[in-house]
Amino acid sequence: MQIKSPNMSVDLLSRPKCSECPIRHRAVCSRCDADEIEQLEQIKSYKTFAAGDPILWRGDDLTYVASVVKGVATLSKTMEDGRIQMVGLLMPSDFIGRPNRKTIEFDVVAATEVTLCCFQRVPFERLLATVPHVSQRLLEIALDELDAARDWMLLLGRKTAREKIATFVEMMVRRQHVDGLGLDHEPLVLPLTRDEISNYLGLTLETVSRQLNALKKEGVLQFVDRRRFEVIDMAALHAASGDDSDGGVLC
Amino acid sequence: MQIKSPNMSVDLLSRPKCSECPIRHRAVCSRCDADEIEQLEQIKSYKTFAAGDPILWRGDDLTYVASVVKGVATLSKTMEDGRIQMVGLLMPSDFIGRPNRKTIEFDVVAATEVTLCCFQRVPFERLLATVPHVSQRLLEIALDELDAARDWMLLLGRKTAREKIATFVEMMVRRQHVDGLGLDHEPLVLPLTRDEISNYLGLTLETVSRQLNALKKEGVLQFVDRRRFEVIDMAALHAASGDDSDGGVLC
DNA sequence: TCGGGCTTTTGATCTGCATCAAAGTCAGCG
DNA sequence: CGCTGACTTTGATGCAGATCAAAAGCCCGA
Numbered sequence: 001m002q003i004k005s006p007n008m009s010v011d012l013l014s015r016p017k018c019s020e021c022p023i024r025h026r027a028v029c030s031r032c033d034a035d036e037i038e039q040l041e042q043i044k045s046y047k048t049f050a051a052g053d054p055i056l057w058r059g060d061d062l063t064y065v066a067s068v069v070k071g072v073a074t075l076s077k078t079m080e081d082g083r084i085q086m087v088g089l090l091m092p093s094d095f096i097g098r099p100n101r102k103t104i105e106f107d108v109v110a111a112t113e114v115t116l117c118c119f120q121r122v123p124f125e126r127l128l129a130t131v132p133h134v135s136q137r138l139l140e141i142a143l144d145e146l147d148a149a150r151d152w153m154l155l156l157g158r159k160t161a162r163e164k165i166a167t168f169v170e171m172m173v174r175r176q177h178v179d180g181l182g183l184d185h186e187p188l189v190l191p192l193t194r195d196e197i198s199n200y201l202g203l204t205l206e207t208v209s210r211q212l213n214a215l216k217k218e219g220v221l222q223f224v225d226r227r228r229f230e231v232i233d234m235a236a237l238h239a240a241s242g243d244d245s246d247g248g249v250l251c
Numbered sequence: 252m253q254i255k256s257p258n259m260s261v262d263l264l265s266r267p268k269c270s271e272c273p274i275r276h277r278a279v280c281s282r283c284d285a286d287e288i289e290q291l292e293q294i295k296s297y298k299t300f301a302a303g304d305p306i307l308w309r310g311d312d313l314t315y316v317a318s319v320v321k322g323v324a325t326l327s328k329t330m331e332d333g334r335i336q337m338v339g340l341l342m343p344s345d346f347i348g349r350p351n352r353k354t355i356e357f358d359v360v361a362a363t364e365v366t367l368c369c370f371q372r373v374p375f376e377r378l379l380a381t382v383p384h385v386s387q388r389l390l391e392i393a394l395d396e397l398d399a400a401r402d403w404m405l406l407l408g409r410k411t412a413r414e415k416i417a418t419f420v421e422m423m424v425r426r427q428h429v430d431g432l433g434l435d436h437e438p439l440v441l442p443l444t445r446d447e448i449s450n451y452l453g454l455t456l457e458t459v460s461r462q463l464n465a466l467k468k469e470g471v472l473q474f475v476d477r478r479r480f481e482v483i484d485m486a487a488l489h490a491a492s493g494d495d496s497d498g499g500v501l502c
Numbered sequence: 503t504c505g506g507g508c509t510t511t512t513g514a515t516c517t518g519c520a521t522c523a524a525a526g527t528c529a530g531c532g
Numbered sequence: 533c534g535c536t537g538a539c540t541t542t543g544a545t546g547c548a549g550a551t552c553a554a555a556a557g558c559c560c561g562a
Contacts, residue, residue: 075401077401077402077404077405079405079409079493080493080495083409084409085404085405085408085409087401087404087405088401098394099390100391101394105398106401128387129383129387132380132383132386135383135386135387135390136379136380136386138390139350139386139389139390139393140351142390142393142394142397143349143352143393145397146393146396146397146400147356149397149400149401149404150326150328150338150339150357150400151328152404153328153336153338153400153403153404153407154328154330154336154338156404156407156408156453157336157407157452157453158330158334158335158336158453160518160519161518161519193538193539193540194539194540194541195539195540201408202407202408202409203519203520204519204520204521205539205540206519206520206521206540206541206542207518207519207520209540209541209542210519210541210542213541213542225528226527226528226539226540242330242331244330244331411548411549412548412549444509444510445509445510445511446509446510454549454550455549455550455551456509456510457510457511457512457549457550457551458548458549458550460509460510460511460512461511461512461549464510464511464512476558477509477510477557477558
């Protein structure tokens with residue numbers, strides 16, 4: 001399944017179906033009737049950001065809610081002294097912003113070129129209040145995000161550098177596979193620099209580089225350039241991640 | 252404001268009001284009409300667990316959703332080799348379980364004696380589908396939890412042991428204050444053992460002990476026994492937490 | 503009151519990852 | 533092309549917190 005053409009209001013609540021992973025990849029929401037879609041159309045617009053552009057800064061007014069159509073954005077927190085922790089990686093079909101909150105608490109930055117499908121927040125909230133299945137859908141999305149955040153807490157608090165890297169690479173494989181960004185046996189992409197990966201995993205960029213090269217040396221991965229790679233030994237990769245056998249949660 | 256007597260259905264969605272902290276402490280939900288309360292009454296029951304009792308084990312069927320009335324429970328993930336990461340601390344008014352999910356992905360254990368207000372999941376979901384403000388309320392709760400989880404990710408990934416401990420103690424102060432568990436200038440309680448705290452903070456129990464004693468030696472805290480303490484120097488505690496000036500988020 | 507089994511403290515040592523430093527690689531662009 | 537600046541790799545060293553070990557304190561029941 002490919003990314004939706006940017007011409008459907010249901011972008012906001014849809015997601016490619018993935019039989020493997022019940023947590024983060026949800027079935028397409030097709031419950032909106034014609035009238036509801038019409039309402040969404042009227043408050044909708046598309047915005048594009050270049051790689052590196054800030055999308056929202058901590059404290060900004062949330063005039064829009066949005067969903068990622070194309071590209072990858074990062075969601076992160078920064079401490080006063082500059083330490084950064086990424087708390088989410090926003091890929092196609094992920095949701096940005098939230099109803100009933102006027103400002104955002106995190107920094108959102110485009111990691112690659114990003115296209116967003118935006119809806120004006122206030123009218124969107126009205127829709128929320130009148131159309132019950134929309135708020136139920138949003139509740140599902142929020143609970144999925146909560147599960148993903150908690151899985152990431154296990155990674156940050158208890159995993160070794162090697163396990164963190166293996167988990168991250170495995171996640172890239174799964175998400176790109178189901179999102180249709182890379183066809184089978186095409187090289188996969190790391191949408192982040194070593195520095196950004198380190199901020200996601202709670203490591204330094206040097207450690208990320210060393211661990212990635214260690215996996216290469218062991219024949220688990222192969223790099224075609226600094227951003228593109230192939231997995232040679234999926235089983236070894238999974239074994240290194242420290243996750244339970246099925247590994248279904250963190251994709 | 253004291254803990255509610257266990258006689259009101261609105262236990263599920265209510266929470267003591269706290270003017271200081273908009274994130275985790277929500278205003279009481281009083282939108283249910285008499286008929287809705289009646290419906291909730293019929294699917295409600297109270298359950299009590301002794302300290303140390305497991306409440307739910309990973310993979311268990313979720314026959315109930317519940318909210319904590321009294322006591323403290325922990326929510327955690329365990330790796331195959333025994334490493335544990337606590338991903339949530341459930342205190343009075345916190346919600347357990349979720350609609351539309353048949354099993355739970357985490358272990359829930361009573362840290363102290365715990366009283367839960369339980370609702371049968373399936374009928375509760377029916378209520379969700381028919382009464383829009385309940386799902387909106389649950390969405391708010393889920394989004395608050397998500398913010399808290401993401402703040403905790405910053406702690407786990409980037410804070411030092413000292414900052415972690417200071418943040419944790421500060422959180423105990425705030426939550427016990429607003430939940431009315433301890434009156435002003437009464438000793439505050441650590442509802443967890445050193446080992447449990449270490450699992451919450453991604454540390455070892457020895458490091459927790461050392462850092463807590465360091466804060467004592469510096470005159471920031473004072474212990475009346477191993478579980479009870481007073482904060483002598485709130486400003487120093489906050490300064491040690493590494494959080495932004497107002498510190499409003501992690502309470 | 504004593505004793506046994508917890509939890510906690512304290513000390514000594516080790517190590518994984520951070521930090522510091524410098525060289526290497528690549529993409530874009532004049 | 534070759535220069536420039538950003539990203540990445542690699543190496544050397546240091547240290548926060550883990551690990552290992554043992555003593556001390558505390559609760560509780562006999």
